Amino acid sequence: xxxxxxxxxxxxxxxxxxHKSAVDVLKQPAPEDTVTASFGKFISEIKPQHLSPVVLxxxxxxxxxxxxxxxxxxxxxxxxxxLQHCQNMYAPGDxxxxxxxxGIRLSPILAAFVNGVATHSMDFDDTWHPATHPSGAVLxxxxxxxxxxxxxxxxxxLDFLLAFNVGIEIQGRLLRFSNEAHNIPKxxxxxxxxxxxxxxxxxxxxxxxxxxxxxxxxxxxxxxxxAPMANAATQSKPLHIGNASRLGLEAALLASxxxxxxxxxxxxxxxxxxxxxxxxxYVPQPLESPSNDSHMFLLxxxxxxxxxxxxxxxMHWVADAAASxxxxxxGVGPGTISPAQVEDIxxxxxxxxxxxxPFPESEHEARxxxxxxxxxxxxxxxxxxxSFTPAAIGRPDLHxxxxxxRLEHPDDNPANFNRMYGEVQLTLVGGDIVKGRCxxxxxxxxxxxxxxxxxxxxxxxxxxxxxxxxxxxxxEVVEDLDQLRDCRNLLSQxx
Numbered sequence: 360x361x362x363x364x365x366x367x368x369x370x371x372x373x374x375x376x377x378h379k380s381a382v383d384v385l386k387q388p389a390p391e392d393t394v395t396a397s398f399g400k401f402i403s404e405i406k407p408q409h410l411s412p413v414v415l416x417x418x419x420x421x422x423x424x425x426x427x428x429x430x431x432x433x434x435x436x437x438x439x440x441x442l443q444h445c446q447n448m449y450a451p452g453d454x455x456x457x458x459x460x461x462g463i464r465l466s467p468i469l470a471a472f473v474n475g476v477a478t479h480s481m482d483f484d485d486t487w488h489p490a491t492h493p494s495g496a497v498l499x500x501x502x503x504x505x506x507x508x509x510x511x512x513x514x515x516x517l518d519f520l521l522a523f524n525v526g527i528e529i530q531g532r533l534l535r536f537s538n539e540a541h542n543i544p545k546x547x548x549x550x551x552x553x554x555x556x557x558x559x560x561x562x563x564x565x566x567x568x569x570x571x572x573x574x575x576x577x578x579x580x581x582x583x584x585x586a587p588m589a590n591a592a593t594q595s596k597p598l599h600i601g602n603a604s605r606l607g608l609e610a611a612l613l614a615s616x617x618x619x620x621x622x623x624x625x626x627x628x629x630x631x632x633x634x635x636x637x638x639x640x641y642v643p644q645p646l647e648s649p650s651n652d653s654h655m656f657l658l659x660x661x662x663x664x665x666x667x668x669x670x671x672x673x674m675h676w677v678a679d680a681a682a683s684x685x686x687x688x689x690g691v692g693p694g695t696i697s698p699a700q701v702e703d704i705x706x707x708x709x710x711x712x713x714x715x716x717p718f719p720e721s722e723h724e725a726r727x728x729x730x731x732x733x734x735x736x737x738x739x740x741x742x743x744x745x746s747f748t749p750a751a752i753g754r755p756d757l758h759x760x761x762x763x764x765r766l767e768h769p770d771d772n773p774a775n776f777n778r779m780y781g782e783v784q785l786t787l788v789g790g791d792i793v794k795g796r797c798x799x800x801x802x803x804x805x806x807x808x809x810x811x812x813x814x815x816x817x818x819x820x821x822x823x824x825x826x827x828x829x830x831x832x833x834x835e836v837v838e839d840l841d842q843l844r845d846c847r848n849l850l851s852q853x854x
Contacts, residue, residue, distance in 0.1 A: 395625040397645035398532075399574030402525055402560050403567075407517040409654040410524060415841050417658050418524050420813055421485055423837045424665055425494040426458075426853070427820035428484045431744070432477035433459025434823055437594045441476040441601060445469040455506035456854045459824040467503040468605050468612075471558075474499035475604035479550075479597040481669035481744070482726045483820075487527075488661065488777045488804065489534035489541045489549070490672070496554025496603035497526035497561045502853070504562050504608060505846050513850075514565055516843030524656060526561030526607075529577075530554060531657040532646055533625075537638035543673065543711045543774035544588055551586035551599040552637045558607020559614075566615050578620030580610035581634050591713045592727035662804040664776075665813060668742040670725075673714050674732035675800040676781025677706055681736035683795035684785050695738050698759035700787055706733055707767045707782035709774035718761055722747040733783055734760040744819075 410418075432438055442457065445465055455470030457463045458477045465473065478484050478495035487493050501522050505514055514522070530553040534540045540549065559580035563573040583606040586599045614620075624633040625643050635641035647654075664672065688696055708729050716728035725731045725747050734757055735746050745751060772779055782796045799806045808816070814834060821830045833852045840849060 393623055393626050394643040394645045395574050395578065395623055396570065397648070398529065398577055398625060399570040400648050401646045402563050402573040403570040405521065405525060405564065405649050405654060407521050409649050410521060411659055413659050414524060414656045415520060417662060418520055418527070419837055419840055421494045421663055422498060422523065422840065423817050423834065424485060424813060425478060425498045426833065427817035428481070429458040429474055429478040429499070430825060431820035431823045432480040432483065435480040437480045437597050438473065438477045441473050445473055455503040456850065458853070461854070467507040468609055470506070471500045471503040471608050472601040472605035474502065475601035476597045479600035482671055483666055483669035486664040486666070486672045486776070487531065490543060490776050491530055491534060491549035491553055492600060493527045493530050493557065493663070495600040496550050496558050496607065497523055499604040500558040500608040501526070501561050501565060502850065504565050506850055513845035513847050516840040516846050516849070518565070519846045520841055522561045522565040524658065525564040526557035527658055528656055529560040530557035533634065536643050537641050539638050539640050541775060543709065543776070546588060547637050548586045548588055548591065548596070548599045550603050552584050554600065554603030555580045555584040555607045558604050559610040562608045562611035563614065566611055568611065568615060572614045574622060575618065575620050576611045576614035578624035579613055579618060580607050581624045582620065583610060585637060588713055592716065592724045594723060596723065662807050664804045665802045665808045665816070667802050667816065669744055669747065670732055670742065671714055671727045672776055673709070673711065673779070674729065674742070675802065676779060676797045677708060677729050677733040677783060678736040678742045679797035679800045680781045680783040680795040681733040682740050684783050684793050685737055685740040687793050689740070698756055701760060701763055701785060702788050703786040704733070704760060704764045705767060705784040706730070706764060707769050707772060709772050709779045710768040711774045715766060717764065719752070722752065725752055729766065730761055730764045734764065737785070
């Protein structure tokens with residue numbers, strides 16, 4: 360492992376004792392009893408044996424899907440812009456590989472950034488509840504850091520998966536400190552907040568940082584976290600994942616050199632905003648240290664949601680509901696609905712401003728539009744990667760349907776990915792009404808993709824940039840990742 364600098368930490372009480380007579384000192388818990396310290400201790404003490412077969416299985420599916428999403432994401436304009444920026448504006452590096460670019464290598468920090476951008480460039484990456492994109496913020500950082508490590512000291516496949524799962528776990532625990540976080544976000548984009556922390560935690564684990572250093576890595580990451588929801592549906596949204604990945608890695612590397620930060624960043628301290636700055640109802644709880652034989656990861660309790668097409672998660676409900684209407688009207692097989700048949704389209708969806716876009720003008724807006732995804736599924740019976748090309752977005756029939764859409768926001772349909780539904784009601788010329796409803800789409804954590812469906816998605820994505828034999832080899836390597844003596848075989852398949 361990379362050598363780290365362990366620096367003596369002067370206790371908080373010692374620093375304040377000098378001024379005790381001059382100012383009132385707030386009573387605070389002993390450093391080892393804080394929420395922040397409990398997270399640092401967990402990161403440092405968790406071991407591969409704590410990963411259950413269920414967690415290993417689910418996390419390997421996440422790794423495979425995320426690599427595929429990153430590979431197809433490397434074909435997008437926003438990825439190309441980010442890559443050109445890193446190549447032209449920073450000193451060259453040749454350490455870590457870049458998705459979809461044979462022969463191009465960057466410094467670990469920049470590789471984590473551009474690969475994170477690729478992962479979210481099409482909004483195709485996995486989703487969890489409370490809402491975030493957990494893998495995209497963590498996997499590019501863990502891959503870049505693994506590339507950075509000496510050839511004779513690469514992490515084993517099991518250590519790689521442990522670090523990845525630590526990053527996922529930290530995100531899930533932090534999200535559960537707030538009821539606000541359970542709903543579709545309005546202020547901060549969640550992966551830019553908890554994703555940065557998860558990346559830092561994963562890298563701290565891979566670097567074998569001690570509990571204090573791991574706590575500092577989280578606190579440093581908190582100073583680098585946060586992005587507003589106003590940039591959703593723009594080319595800047597993928598930067599949120601790229602920054603979460605690289606800034607978390609940077610925080611862990613800074614902590615490994617001895618940089619310090621607040622020992623109370625995750626705690627609720629009256630009058631001082633720590634991580635609570637991101638959530639209005641933040642109530643932290645300590646993270647229990649792993650016992651000798653077990654730790655119940657959140658991933659064991661709740662599976663991950665995988666997207667079948669590249670759009671905001673909320674789109675999958677209305678798309679499935681609209682596809683069922685399409686099937687009723689045209690049957691199984693090729694065929695389209697003519698706008699001349701349609702008098703009115705009513706969508707019953709949660710109230711959420713940033714995904715209410717009646718006439719999207721770009722692929723990024725289309726990926727965040729209830730109206731666009733419902734009408735696309737009504738026309739075609741499905742939504743696919745090709746649905747977001749300029750030609751597909753500009754279709755006259757699509758715009759004719761969009762002009763007939765109304766929205767309703769029923770009280771029993773909250774903006775919450777665990778409880779929402781999508782309903783499409785089509786009123787035909789002549790008065791007939793056809794309805795479709797989706798309560799749990801295929802790919803949701805309650806209705807996960809099968810092994811065959813997940814691999815089909817991976818092949819479709821990865822084969823855009825890799826030869827089929829390498830794609831099949833990647834599937835094999837990820838499937839056996841927990842058995843690999845080191846992760847060089849995985850890294851070599853991405854180069």
